[in-house]
Amino acid sequence: MLLNVENLSFFYESEKIIFNNANFSLDSGQILSIIGPNGAGKSTFLNCIVNLLQPKSGKITIEEKNISQMNAIDISKYIGYVPQIHIPTYGFLVKEYIAMGRAPKIGLFSKPSKEDYFFVEKAMEKMEISHLANKPYTEISGGERQKATIAKVLVQEPKLIILDEPTAYLDYGHQYKAIKLIKTLAEEGYAIIMTTHQPEHAILLENYTAIIDGQGEFAFGKTSTIISESLLSDLYKINIKMPFIDSLQKTIVCPID
Amino acid sequence: MDKDCKEVIYKKTFITTAIVLFFVIIFALSTGRYTISFLDTIKILLSRIAPIDNTWGPTAEGVIFNLRLPRLFGAILIGSAFAISGASYQAVFKNPLVSPDLLGVSSGATVGAALAIIFGGDKLIIQIGAFLGGIIAVVLATTIPKLLKNNSIMLLVLSGIIVSGLMSSIIGIIKFLADPEDQLAAIVYWQMGSLAKIHMPDIYAISPVIAITSIILIAVRWRINILTLGDREAQLLGVNVTLLRAIVIICATMLTASAVSISGTIGWLGLVIPHLARLLVGPDNTKVFPISIILGAIFLIIVDTLARVLTPAELPLTILTGLIGAPFYFWLLARQRVRL
Numbered sequence: 282m283l284l285n286v287e288n289l290s291f292f293y294e295s296e297k298i299i300f301n302n303a304n305f306s307l308d309s310g311q312i313l314s315i316i317g318p319n320g321a322g323k324s325t326f327l328n329c330i331v332n333l334l335q336p337k338s339g340k341i342t343i344e345e346k347n348i349s350q351m352n353a354i355d356i357s358k359y360i361g362y363v364p365q366i367h368i369p370t371y372g373f374l375v376k377e378y379i380a381m382g383r384a385p386k387i388g389l390f391s392k393p394s395k396e397d398y399f400f401v402e403k404a405m406e407k408m409e410i411s412h413l414a415n416k417p418y419t420e421i422s423g424g425e426r427q428k429a430t431i432a433k434v435l436v437q438e439p440k441l442i443i444l445d446e447p448t449a450y451l452d453y454g455h456q457y458k459a460i461k462l463i464k465t466l467a468e469e470g471y472a473i474i475m476t477t478h479q480p481e482h483a484i485l486l487e488n489y490t491a492i493i494d495g496q497g498e499f500a501f502g503k504t505s506t507i508i509s510e511s512l513l514s515d516l517y518k519i520n521i522k523m524p525f526i527d528s529l530q531k532t533i534v535c536p537i538d
Numbered sequence: 539m540d541k542d543c544k545e546v547i548y549k550k551t552f553i554t555t556a557i558v559l560f561f562v563i564i565f566a567l568s569t570g571r572y573t574i575s576f577l578d579t580i581k582i583l584l585s586r587i588a589p590i591d592n593t594w595g596p597t598a599e600g601v602i603f604n605l606r607l608p609r610l611f612g613a614i615l616i617g618s619a620f621a622i623s624g625a626s627y628q629a630v631f632k633n634p635l636v637s638p639d640l641l642g643v644s645s646g647a648t649v650g651a652a653l654a655i656i657f658g659g660d661k662l663i664i665q666i667g668a669f670l671g672g673i674i675a676v677v678l679a680t681t682i683p684k685l686l687k688n689n690s691i692m693l694l695v696l697s698g699i700i701v702s703g704l705m706s707s708i709i710g711i712i713k714f715l716a717d718p719e720d721q722l723a724a725i726v727y728w729q730m731g732s733l734a735k736i737h738m739p740d741i742y743a744i745s746p747v748i749a750i751t752s753i754i755l756i757a758v759r760w761r762i763n764i765l766t767l768g769d770r771e772a773q774l775l776g777v778n779v780t781l782l783r784a785i786v787i788i789c790a791t792m793l794t795a796s797a798v799s800i801s802g803t804i805g806w807l808g809l810v811i812p813h814l815a816r817l818l819v820g821p822d823n824t825k826v827f828p829i830s831i832i833l834g835a836i837f838l839i840i841v842d843t844l845a846r847v848l849t850p851a852e853l854p855l856t857i858l859t860g861l862i863g864a865p866f867y868f869w870l871l872a873r874q875r876v877r878l
Contacts, residue, residue: 357776364771
């Protein structure tokens with residue numbers, strides 16, 4: 282098992298429990314989508330997984346190693362993190378930006394070598410952004426920025442990729458493309474954890490879904506069994522139907538009055 | 539587009555600025571109340587390492603080696619020190635509007651120097667006072683976030699404002715108490731910066747600190763790039779953010795404090811030069827740092843030469859750096875606006 286989470290709990294003050302007794306494991310090639318309302322603690326959960334926050338109890342292991350005993354460099358060799366798209370202060374060229382993903386493999390006093398840039402070129406080809414190599418990262422579109430950020434994680438060569446709301450700030454078409462891309466990455470053997478505000482995305486990705494409901498409950502299960510009309514209606518406090526459309530052979534999520 | 543065009547631009551910029559630096563050096567050594575021809579200047583410099591017939595007389599040689607060369611060394615060291623510490627601060631604080639004064643190093647140094655002046659200290663005591671004052675101000679500014687157990691950049695910036703404000707008031711008190719005949723004038727003159735009183739012993743005193751801290755900053759300059767992405771992202775790329783940021787702030791502060799200790803405060807340099815460097819070669823600090831060093835040296839040599847020759851009495855440097863730096867900064871911002 283690549284990632285193992287046992288009895289994980291986190292709370293800021295003892296009254297407000299973010300999640301309690303979270304248990305799950307994830308293997309290479311598997312996808313975990315995390316859904317939950319605003320402020321429920323999805324980001325807090327991700328922060329615990331990458332050891333930026335200390336959980337109040339429980340244990341996280343990656344390849345049998347306890348993550349709380351690993352330093353930043355060790356963790357960065359296993360976990361790649363795709364933050365929400367943001368525009369940094371300085372307009373590094375796309376290739377310079379992606380090369381920063383090689384940081385865990387580059388010494389304190391060195392800079393990326395030709396070999397590192399070889400990895401950068403391969404990742405840009407894969408993300409189909411080679412033509413943007415010499416453009417400032419600040420001057421490309423949101424969808425392109427996301428591809429560049431994923432390319433940056435790929436050159437890091439992690440086993441688990443964590444994406445914080447990868448579809449936020451993307452237009453409809455790019456959202457769908459991003460989901461397809463995540464599926465492809467899983468097929469190539471990366472384990473994936475992502476948060477999303479769209480239950481449809483969890484359904485499209487199949488595999489596993491975890492729910493953080495804002496009341497301190499953490500539920501994990503097969504996406505097809507865990508996501509239901511009643512669960513989504515409770516979670517988002519609106520009436521939601523999930524009809525199966527015969528002509529598309531797909532379940533859709535639809536809020537109704 | 540050429541695949542490595544940025545590398546080519548960088549190499550061209552590096553060579554061009556290095557050539558400009560050479561000519562500026564020759565120009566600065568030749569210009570002044572006692573004019574020496576460029577050719578003689580080059581010959582005089584070379585005569586120390588190669589046998590060349592003396593055709594220029596002892597006066598020219600004395601002017602160059604005793605008067606102008608120490609100031610030139612001072613201008614190179616101090617100009618590049620301000621520039622590289624400005625570039626470092628702008629990267630660590632993820633803000634291109636930041637100057638090395640952000641955490642109060644200049645105002646702290648002024649307090650130290652002013653105290654030394656009113657207690658009648660000699661030049662060395664004033665230098666030591668300025669250096670310690672600058673370091674103490676930054677230590678204070680970095681202690682406040684620790685007391686409040688908050689590690690954010692914003693709080694560090696606010697702490698810098700608190701410390702600078704406090705130091706400015708202390709400077710006010712000292713000026714109020716100072717003897718208006720000589721001490722007050724000395725403090726005001728010191729606050730405006732000058733290289734007029736720099737001699738070789740001053741250069742020897744600060745060059746080890748400037749060399750060591752500059753080498754450290756240059757060595758970690760690619761890692762500093764990663765810091766500009768934000769703390770979270772940097773840490774998840776395996777960077778020890780707290781340690782690296784501390785190293786950069788310590789080195790940049792030591793650089794500014796050393797420079798200020800022998801020249802007095804000089805405004806604008808640390809803010810403007812890194813901007814110009816980024817305009818020429820882009821934001822990658824592996825390129826910005828070397829170019830900033832050269833540009834900082836060029837800028838301060840020119841300004842110091844103007845300070846020597848424009849008027850019979852020497853002009854304080856901050857007057858000139860402000861007169862040149864402010865419109866220049868406006869021009870830089872206007873250009874960047876167009877590109878946005």
